[in-house]
Every structure is written in structure tokens, then in C-alpha cells.
Amino acid sequence: MRILSKRGDEIIILALPGEEFAKGEYLKIVDEKADTHMVVQLYDSAYLDSPGIQEDLLRDELFSGSELNRLDPLQMESLGIMIKDARVLLCKIRCIVKGGRRVPDSGWLPSRSSSTVKKMSVRELYDIIGSRGSRRILLGECANGEGFHINAEDLDGRLNIVTGRKEAGKSHMAKLLVSGLLDHGARVLIFDLNGEYGGLALGRDGRASRYAGKVKVLQPGYNLKFSMRYLGKRILVDILQNVLEVPGASMREFMRIWDYLEQCGRITLKDLEETLSHWRCNEFVRDALLSRFYSLLSSDLISDNVRYVSTLEEEFAAMKEGGALVVTLSGVGPLARRMIVECILAKLIDCLEQRTLEPVFLLAEEAHLYLRHTYWEDLITRMRHFGVFSTFVTNQPDAIGADIYRQADNIFLYNFTNEKDIEQVAQASMTDFETVRSIVRTLEPRHCLVLGKVVGDLPVVVRSMDTEFQSLGSTRLFFSSQLEKTAAVEARIEK
Secondary structure, eight states: OEEEEEETTEEEEEEOTTOOOOTTOEEEEEEGGGTEEEEEEEEEEEEOOOHHHHHHHHHHHHTTTOGGGGOOTTOOHHHHHHHHTOEEEEEEEEEEEETTEEEOOOSOOOOTTTOEEEEOOHHHHHHHHOOSOOOEEEEEEOTTSOEEEEEGGGTTTOOEEEEOSTTSSHHHHHHHHHHHHHHTTOEEEEEESSSOGGGGGBBTTSSBOTTGGGEEEEOBTTTBOBOHHHHHHHHHHHHHHHTSOOOHHHHHHHHHHHHHHHHHTOOSHHHHHHHHHHOOSOHHHHHHHHHHHHHHHHTOOBOSOTTTOOOHHHHHHTOTTOEEEEEEOTTOOHHHHHHHHHHHHHHHHHHHHTTOSOOEEEEEETGGGTOOTTHHHHHHHTHHHHTEEEEEEESOGGGSOHHHHHHOOEEEEOOOOOHHHHHHHHHHSSSOHHHHHHHHTTOOTTEEEEEEGGGTTOOEEEEEOOOSBOOOOOOOOHHHHHHHHHHHHHHHHHO
């Protein structure tokens, strides 16, 4: 391999047939005289094109099948084939390494005549990436078959986005991240829309996995209920304003009612309903408040029975060595879902502000269904100060606002073919658009392009590994279920 040319931040390398490469692979261009080498990443390849080669191809086509075409007294045919099949590797300059240290690209160029081009191993890549910790999370393997891991410390204090088209493997990657955090004693809160994350507690054989004691599934209305006094005035006001869209006049009346109940020491659902029904105010205001009250009641998240209510502090305190609280939202209507998410998120922030909870990792599955510019915006802007670090999983990147993308630290990007989707995600990363577009459009299922702090801003293509727990989340198919039923019937007939 030899350097052919350079254009901007792009290096073009000449490669002969037989040398196999994959998109996303890293190469190093070593200049022995300068004790310096350049790290480049392959993002695409093409044929070496020149007028002479085009004429040879045309001549081969014209004389194909002719005896004249078979005459090769000087045995030059094999050499001609190699020249015709020669390729150019389109690579992006990622960094310069001088004296074993990564330095910014200063415009240094290696010798085109004496430098050598070699493939980089994952170990060499780790030395360049660097890390602020040693708690490893194994994600899978790179194109050369070497295992690839990130460090849990590089997720701590970060905002992460996992995105790609459906059935690409986003949820699988999210579960790998969660299991890795649990291995190192982290506390995770998960909004689970499809009832998938309970599978972390089960091995592939149906027995309890090593995470069984660290995963608790919470179902709103069943084993997840809060008291009104625990939620407090501020959180209920936020739900009424941001989710149930109570008008300003009605909102002011509600706050008067709450202050009255608080003075009387009667902050319960029953007392609130009774007071709303008999409160002396405008009839339309009273009806608006009562209708919102019954909508709030339908979420089944609030209860007056002290036997059934709990607190986030109690749930996390029971997980002394870390664990995951999985809030399952499957079977919950859109309005109730928004109320539940807003309520839990608001209370979580309140607990973290009061320092009654240790920092928490938050994972939002199918985030586009309930991500609104209410608490999420405040949370993302000040998450370092709150101590809650979010990971959004979505197949609709346009549902996430530009303000969130601008603050994203890590992106796990799966296959996309839509140009606008790719462009939106690429703008949020430190990586050039050409690399992201070329690699992401050709990614196979379970392969992702990792961008951001976890890889030291050096994009890496990773094939996610299989899990020892039940991943769940697979597509439920009609014809597969029919085939299983037919097989079961045939088995009974044979017996």
C-alpha cells in the first residue's frame, strides 16, 4: 500500500487486489525517519481510474472471445489484471501520533516514497483513545474479529443516544450498556415501553441470570404508586401544566386549593376530589379541574393507601450493590404514559436536588413517544448538576431536538438509509458527514458506528455480541406463530 494523494483531510491510498479491507477500519501511515505516524480511517473505496485503464478495458471487451486476445508471449496478462483491479482507499485523517502521544493535526505529512501503511490493531487504537477509567463494558468485536470494549467511566456524566432504523439492534445495544453498568454497581432507571428489560433477570435457558437480584420491574398501578404528599405541589402543578394543559386561571385556583388542603393537613386524593367538587369558583374552572383530576386518577399512579405506596428513595436503597428499576409502560395509553414519565422524572430530579438519592443513569426506550420540552430540556441542560445521566433509544432521530443533539456526548448509530436522518445525527458528532453517511448506509444488523467520548472521538464500527440473558424485544411474526401451532398439532397427532 502506498500514499497516492491528499485532499483536505482526506488521504487516498493505493491498494492492490487481494488486500481485504472493511469500512471503518483504521490504518497507520508510519514514517520511520520522523518518529511520527498518521492515523487514518477507511470510509470508502473505488477503482483506480485512468484513461489508459479505460482503453484497456474497452479493448478487452472488443476482442473478447478472439484468439488475438489470448496471445500473451510476454506473460503480461496477470500484471494487466492486477493493474485493472487496483483500488484506491478513501481515508479520513483522524490524528497524528508523535513520540507515542496523540497530537492535533498540524498539517504534518508522511513521506510518500518511504512511509509504510499498516492495519491498526484494537490494542493500538486503545492507546490512542485513552480513557478516564478501567471499568470495562464489552460491546462486541471490530471488523478484524478483535473484541472491543468501552469504559463505564466514559458513560458517567454523559448524554448518550442510540439510534437507527427498526430491527437494527438498538435495544440490544441498550441492554449491553445497562448490563455493563450493573456489573460495576451502577443504579439505573429504565422507561420500558415494550416489556423487554425484565429479560435481564433471565438466562437463555430460562433460569435466573446473574442480574436477577439487581433487576426490579415496576408496573404503575400495581407495585408502583406514590402518595400525594410525597409528590408535592410542585410536581402536580408541573403535570397539570405540561401534560394535562390546564389553563392559567384554572391553575391559579388549583394552587389555592392545594394551599388550603395543606393548611388543613388533608393532602389526599379523597380530600382533593371533595374540595374540588364544592370549591366556590367559576363553574367552568371547577369542571376543568375536575376533568383533569379524573385524568390524573386514571394513571393509577397515586394512592391514599399507605400499604401500597412507595418512594424512589426506598426502591433504590434496597439495591445496595447497584441495580435497575424497570418502569414498564407496555399496555399504558399515551396520555397516562406521559403523566407517569413526567411524574417519575420530576420526582427523580427533586430527590437528586435534595441529595436524597445518589447519581442515577436513566435509559429512555422509544424516547420519541414521550420526549417533550418540559423536564427533559431542564434535565439535559443541567444533568451534571442533578446527577442523572440519560441514554435515549429511538428510531426517529428527528423527534429529538437539535438542542439535545448539540449536547450529546456519545452516539451509537445503526443503519440508516434516509439522507436527512443521517445528516441530522452527523451534525451532532465530531465526525465528518462523508464518513458517517458512507459507513452507516451499509451497516448490517447488529453493527453500529460508535461516536463520541467513549471512543475518544475516533469513530469505531462494532458488531454487538450475544448476551447471556434474554434480550427479548424481537418482532412478533404471524406466520412463525402459525408454524409453531401446526408443529404442536402434528406432535399431538403422532402421540
